[in-house]
Amino acid sequence: MTTPGKHYNYLFGPVPSRRLGRSLGVDLTPYKTCTLDCVFCQLGRTTVKTVTRDAYVPVADVQGEIKTWLGEGGEADYITLSGSGEPTLNSGFGEIIEYVHENSSIPVVLLSNGTLFWMPEVRESAANADIVKLSLSAWDSVSFEQVNRPHEDLDLDRVVAGQRVFRKEFSGKLWIEVFLIEGMNAASRDVERIAELVKTIEPDEVHLNTAVRPPAEDFVQPLSRERMEQLTDLFHPPAKIIAEFPLDKSAHIAATEETIMEMLQRRPCTARQIADVFGMHLNEVSKYLGKLSRSGRIGTRSMHDDTYYAAKGGKSE
Ligand code: SF4
Numbered sequence: 001m002t003t004p005g006k007h008y009n010y011l012f013g014p015v016p017s018r019r020l021g022r023s024l025g026v027d028l029t030p031y032k033t034c035t036l037d038c039v040f041c042q043l044g045r046t047t048v049k050t051v052t053r054d055a056y057v058p059v060a061d062v063q064g065e066i067k068t069w070l071g072e073g074g075e076a077d078y079i080t081l082s083g084s085g086e087p088t089l090n091s092g093f094g095e096i097i098e099y100v101h102e103n104s105s106i107p108v109v110l111l112s113n114g115t116l117f118w119m120p121e122v123r124e125s126a127a128n129a130d131i132v133k134l135s136l137s138a139w140d141s142v143s144f145e146q147v148n149r150p151h152e153d154l155d156l157d158r159v160v161a162g163q164r165v166f167r168k169e170f171s172g173k174l175w176i177e178v179f180l181i182e183g184m185n186a187a188s189r190d191v192e193r194i195a196e197l198v199k200t201i202e203p204d205e206v207h208l209n210t211a212v213r214p215p216a217e218d219f220v221q222p223l224s225r226e227r228m229e230q231l232t233d234l235f236h237p238p239a240k241i242i243a244e245f246p247l248d249k250s251a252h253i254a255a256t257e258e259t260i261m262e263m264l265q266r267r268p269c270t271a272r273q274i275a276d277v278f279g280m281h282l283n284e285v286s287k288y289l290g291k292l293s294r295s296g297r298i299g300t301r302s303m304h305d306d307t308y309y310a311a312k313g314g315k316s317e
Contacts, residue, residue: 012025012265013025022076023078026066028082028085028090030057033056034048038147040147040211042214087112094126115150115159123169127172132174135177137194147179164201177207178191181221191231206239208235260274270307
């Protein structure tokens with residue numbers, strides 16, 4: 001984990017990931033800089049919607065933090081490029097992948113919305129990752145507009161074509177995540193259309209997700225687990241429903257007020273989720289949350305009969 005008390009600007013975690021065990025996150029964009037403005041985004045609405053690639057975060061500074069973290073004996077199952085927006089918008093993301101490979105044996109994961117893979121330079125940089133996870137939750141321009149609210153220069157056909165080319169070029173593992181929303185893209189016919197498109201990209205795995213955490217828009221409703229299970233076989237290969245983080249992986253992560261705060265700056269969590277991540281008793285978590293609430297650093301939001309805690313004015317994954 002990032003060292004308690006030590007402040008990193010671009011690294012967070014290791015945080016539990018539904019897909020990746022303990023994952024050290026690397027944040028390559030300022031809060032919320034993205035090519036899309038998905039209605040289901042856990043970060044809230046996009047503040048800078050762009051398709052312009054730039055040095056949003058200085059590569060040398062990120063490399064410096066990774067060097068420090070590794071030097072202090074940092075351990076994680078994966079190093080994951082993701083964070084507060086779309087990581088491939090950072091023109092130096094390929095250099096960061098190379099740096100991790102040159103300086104550690106920890107595999108690199110790129111979590112991307114895949115909208116810039118029609119650019120050869122993005123595909124070339126991404127091809128050095130060990131795992132690339134892309135997202136696809138629409139089947140035509142209308143559903144793309146409704147679900148993902150893309151930048152005006154993005155065209156779904158071109159986006160998907162770029163992902164197909166990448167598949168041919170990339171020898172690592174390619175995953176596609178499909179985010180399903182009740183009443184928007186989850187009718188069987190709609191999911192079949194998404195599945196047809198996903199199949200043309202030939203991913204190694206397909207992951208189904210739904211709004212289990214507070215989304216950008218209140219009208220976004222999750223699917224039930226039973227409904228998700230009915231849909232998995234529409235995909236090729238059959239989709240996996242992304243499971244919650246397994247408890248045992250997190251047992252040795254120590255919690256402090258600051259590590260909990262760091263987690264809540266990345267994404268809203270329930271007290272139960274925090275307890276599972278840190279292997280703590282709920283009562284102990286409540287103590288920390290009470291203190292953070294009283295000092296005004298976190299707030300709460302209710303959803304699906306659960307209370308979610310989030311940092312005030314901060315970021316979330
Ligand atoms: S879910 Fe991902 S791709 Fe969609 S707006 Fe949020 S950060 Fe961007």
